[in-house]
Amino acid sequence: MYADIDQFKKFNDRFGFAAGDLAILQLASLLSRLAEAWSAESFVGHIGGDDFIFAISERDLYQFRQGIAKELHGKWFDPDGSTECQRLTVTFGGLRVSDLHGRFEERSEALARFKAELKLGGGDCFRLAREVAPGAQPFAAA
Numbered sequence: 001m002y003a004d005i006d007q008f009k010k011f012n013d014r015f016g017f018a019a020g021d022l023a024i025l026q027l028a029s030l031l032s033r034l035a036e037a038w039s040a041e042s043f044v045g046h047i048g049g050d051d052f053i054f055a056i057s058e059r060d061l062y063q064f065r066q067g068i069a070k071e072l073h074g075k076w077f078d079p080d081g082s083t084e085c086q087r088l089t090v091t092f093g094g095l096r097v098s099d100l101h102g103r104f105e106e107r108s109e110a111l112a113r114f115k116a117e118l119k120l121g122g123g124d125c126f127r128l129a130r131e132v133a134p135g136a137q138p139f140a141a142a
Contacts, residue, residue, distance in 0.1 A: 002115040003031060028052065030071055091124065092125065095129050
Protein backbone atom coordinates (compact mmCIF):
# COMPACT_ATOMS: atom_id res chain seq x y z
CA MET A 1 0.00 0.00 0.00
CA TYR A 2 0.93 3.61 -0.53
CA ALA A 3 0.06 6.40 1.92
CA ASP A 4 0.25 10.07 0.98
CA ILE A 5 -0.83 13.13 3.00
CA ASP A 6 -3.35 15.10 0.95
CA GLN A 7 -2.51 18.71 0.04
CA PHE A 8 0.65 18.56 2.10
CA LYS A 9 2.35 21.44 0.27
CA LYS A 10 -0.48 23.82 1.21
CA PHE A 11 -0.21 22.69 4.82
CA ASN A 12 3.58 23.09 4.84
CA ASP A 13 3.31 26.56 3.29
CA ARG A 14 0.75 27.67 5.87
CA PHE A 15 2.20 26.17 9.05
CA GLY A 16 5.91 25.83 8.22
CA PHE A 17 8.40 23.02 7.84
CA ALA A 18 8.51 22.17 11.55
CA ALA A 19 4.77 21.46 11.62
CA GLY A 20 5.05 19.53 8.34
CA ASP A 21 7.90 17.43 9.68
CA LEU A 22 5.92 16.71 12.84
CA ALA A 23 2.90 15.59 10.77
CA ILE A 24 5.14 13.23 8.77
CA LEU A 25 6.65 11.80 11.96
CA GLN A 26 3.22 11.29 13.50
CA LEU A 27 1.95 9.48 10.40
CA ALA A 28 5.08 7.29 10.34
CA SER A 29 4.56 6.41 13.99
CA LEU A 30 0.88 5.65 13.47
CA LEU A 31 1.50 3.42 10.42
CA SER A 32 4.29 1.53 12.19
CA ARG A 33 2.31 1.05 15.39
CA LEU A 34 -0.80 -0.21 13.59
CA ALA A 35 1.11 -2.44 11.16
CA GLU A 36 3.11 -4.07 13.95
CA ALA A 37 0.03 -4.57 16.14
CA TRP A 38 -1.28 -7.44 14.03
CA SER A 39 1.56 -8.99 12.11
CA ALA A 40 5.30 -9.49 12.28
CA GLU A 41 5.18 -9.73 8.48
CA SER A 42 4.38 -6.02 8.09
CA PHE A 43 6.75 -3.39 6.74
CA VAL A 44 6.54 0.41 6.72
CA GLY A 45 8.94 2.54 4.70
CA HIS A 46 9.28 6.29 4.18
CA ILE A 47 9.72 6.97 0.47
CA GLY A 48 10.34 10.66 1.04
CA GLY A 49 8.38 13.82 1.75
CA ASP A 50 4.87 12.88 2.83
CA ASP A 51 4.86 9.51 1.02
CA PHE A 52 5.00 6.07 2.65
CA ILE A 53 4.85 2.54 1.37
CA PHE A 54 3.86 -0.39 3.54
CA ALA A 55 3.00 -4.04 3.34
CA ILE A 56 0.58 -5.82 5.61
CA SER A 57 -0.97 -9.26 5.49
CA GLU A 58 -4.38 -9.26 3.84
CA ARG A 59 -5.77 -11.17 6.85
CA ASP A 60 -4.85 -8.16 9.02
CA LEU A 61 -6.07 -5.52 6.58
CA TYR A 62 -9.53 -5.06 8.11
CA GLN A 63 -8.15 -4.38 11.60
CA PHE A 64 -5.46 -2.12 10.16
CA ARG A 65 -8.06 -0.16 8.20
CA GLN A 66 -10.27 0.15 11.31
CA GLY A 67 -7.28 1.47 13.27
CA ILE A 68 -6.50 4.01 10.55
CA ALA A 69 -10.13 5.19 10.47
CA LYS A 70 -10.22 5.57 14.26
CA GLU A 71 -6.89 7.41 14.50
CA LEU A 72 -7.41 9.73 11.53
CA HIS A 73 -11.07 10.59 12.19
CA GLY A 74 -11.80 14.29 12.58
CA LYS A 75 -8.83 16.57 13.11
CA TRP A 76 -5.84 14.32 12.75
CA PHE A 77 -3.15 16.97 13.06
CA ASP A 78 -3.67 20.45 14.48
CA PRO A 79 -0.34 22.25 14.94
CA ASP A 80 -1.61 25.40 16.61
CA GLY A 81 -4.69 24.15 18.48
CA SER A 82 -6.99 26.27 16.35
CA THR A 83 -10.43 25.10 15.32
CA GLU A 84 -9.80 26.66 11.92
CA CYS A 85 -6.77 24.50 11.20
CA GLN A 86 -6.54 22.76 7.86
CA ARG A 87 -7.48 19.16 8.63
CA LEU A 88 -4.90 16.82 7.21
CA THR A 89 -6.21 13.77 5.42
CA VAL A 90 -4.36 10.79 3.99
CA THR A 91 -4.91 8.77 0.83
CA PHE A 92 -4.18 5.04 1.00
CA GLY A 93 -4.00 3.05 -2.22
CA GLY A 94 -3.09 -0.59 -2.33
CA LEU A 95 -2.59 -3.62 -4.50
CA ARG A 96 -2.89 -7.25 -3.51
CA VAL A 97 0.38 -9.13 -3.88
CA SER A 98 -1.45 -11.94 -5.69
CA ASP A 99 -2.52 -9.39 -8.32
CA LEU A 100 0.97 -8.05 -8.92
CA HIS A 101 2.60 -9.03 -12.20
CA GLY A 102 5.85 -8.09 -13.86
CA ARG A 103 8.98 -6.48 -12.55
CA PHE A 104 9.27 -4.40 -9.40
CA GLU A 105 9.31 -1.19 -11.46
CA GLU A 106 6.03 -2.11 -13.17
CA ARG A 107 4.41 -2.89 -9.82
CA SER A 108 5.65 0.39 -8.36
CA GLU A 109 4.30 2.30 -11.35
CA ALA A 110 0.93 0.54 -11.07
CA LEU A 111 0.71 1.45 -7.39
CA ALA A 112 1.72 5.07 -8.06
CA ARG A 113 -0.89 5.37 -10.85
CA PHE A 114 -3.60 3.99 -8.60
CA LYS A 115 -2.71 6.36 -5.75
CA ALA A 116 -2.67 9.34 -8.15
CA GLU A 117 -6.10 8.36 -9.45
CA LEU A 118 -7.46 8.23 -5.90
CA LYS A 119 -6.04 11.68 -5.14
CA LEU A 120 -7.73 13.10 -8.27
CA GLY A 121 -11.02 12.01 -6.72
CA GLY A 122 -10.36 14.21 -3.68
CA GLY A 123 -8.16 11.90 -1.66
CA ASP A 124 -8.97 11.01 1.95
CA CYS A 125 -9.66 7.36 1.15
CA PHE A 126 -8.47 3.80 1.67
CA ARG A 127 -8.86 1.57 -1.38
CA LEU A 128 -7.44 -1.56 -2.94
CA ALA A 129 -7.25 -1.94 -6.71
CA ARG A 130 -8.90 -5.00 -8.25
CA GLU A 131 -7.12 -4.84 -11.57
CA VAL A 132 -3.42 -4.14 -11.81
CA ALA A 133 -2.32 -5.50 -15.17
CA PRO A 134 0.31 -3.16 -16.65
CA GLY A 135 -1.40 -0.46 -18.70
CA ALA A 136 -4.91 -1.34 -17.45
CA GLN A 137 -6.95 1.83 -17.16
CA PRO A 138 -8.89 2.79 -15.20
CA PHE A 139 -8.31 0.91 -11.97
CA ALA A 140 -11.42 -0.48 -10.35
CA ALA A 141 -11.43 0.31 -6.64
CA ALA A 142 -12.57 -2.19 -4.04
